[in-house]
Amino acid sequence: MTMRQVEETALSVVALTMAGVSPNIFPAAQAGYASMAYLGTHLLVPSVAILIAVLATSLVRGHARLTRRLLVGAGAGIAATAGLELVRMSSFHLGGMPGDLLRLMGVLLTDRFMLGPSPLSDALGFTYHFWNGASFGILFTVILGRRSTWWAVGFGQLIGIGFLLSPAVKALGIGFMGAEMPTMPLTVVMAHLVYGAILGSLTHRWLQSDDWLLRFSLAAA
Numbered sequence: 001m002t003m004r005q006v007e008e009t010a011l012s013v014v015a016l017t018m019a020g021v022s023p024n025i026f027p028a029a030q031a032g033y034a035s036m037a038y039l040g041t042h043l044l045v046p047s048v049a050i051l052i053a054v055l056a057t058s059l060v061r062g063h064a065r066l067t068r069r070l071l072v073g074a075g076a077g078i079a080a081t082a083g084l085e086l087v088r089m090s091s092f093h094l095g096g097m098p099g100d101l102l103r104l105m106g107v108l109l110t111d112r113f114m115l116g117p118s119p120l121s122d123a124l125g126f127t128y129h130f131w132n133g134a135s136f137g138i139l140f141t142v143i144l145g146r147r148s149t150w151w152a153v154g155f156g157q158l159i160g161i162g163f164l165l166s167p168a169v170k171a172l173g174i175g176f177m178g179a180e181m182p183t184m185p186l187t188v189v190m191a192h193l194v195y196g197a198i199l200g201s202l203t204h205r206w207l208q209s210d211d212w213l214l215r216f217s218l219a220a221a
Helices: 003-019 024-028 034-062 064-093 101-108 118-145 150-166 183-206 214-221
Strands: none
Touching: 003 034, 003 064, 003 118, 024 034, 024 101, 024 118, 034 064, 034 101, 034 118, 064 101, 064 118, 064 183, 101 118, 118 150, 118 183, 150 183
């Protein structure tokens, strides 16, 4: 393995680690490990900064494949989250969800649970949720590269199942995996189906390399 290959692999691992931080902030807070405001300040913000630094380093060092995967993963993830939100918000307004998840996230991030939402907390909740979508997109593209849409659909369903099994759903008081409110898990499944379909379609169109991270690392060793 050449030094450039080692460098690209190392940058990829750091990117994956940092991209995995954000989606775990909300479940960790709901599990009682620390407040979401604390986790946001001490984990989320540094992880975003490091991920941006990885992207900048990859660009400067000429790792075109990794740079493209980071950008495509983030962009496709954000677009896919917009599709997910159409499903979630429609269900919420029809009474299919127990609350406005984005608004709750914003309130927790700004430690305003007793005060209620504000324009700032709403904006932060929206930004946090879309950053999660970008993070999942980065995880998908950096690990797997260019794959068919079905891979992304399955990936999206894994995210949805992970959310349903997380302490975040238990904290809503609607039973295991939302069983006491059947429209909620149905919404999660449908929303993440849309997320996966959009993510897969865009990444398949925008990416050129189909090497996945582990295969590349082993082949280069």
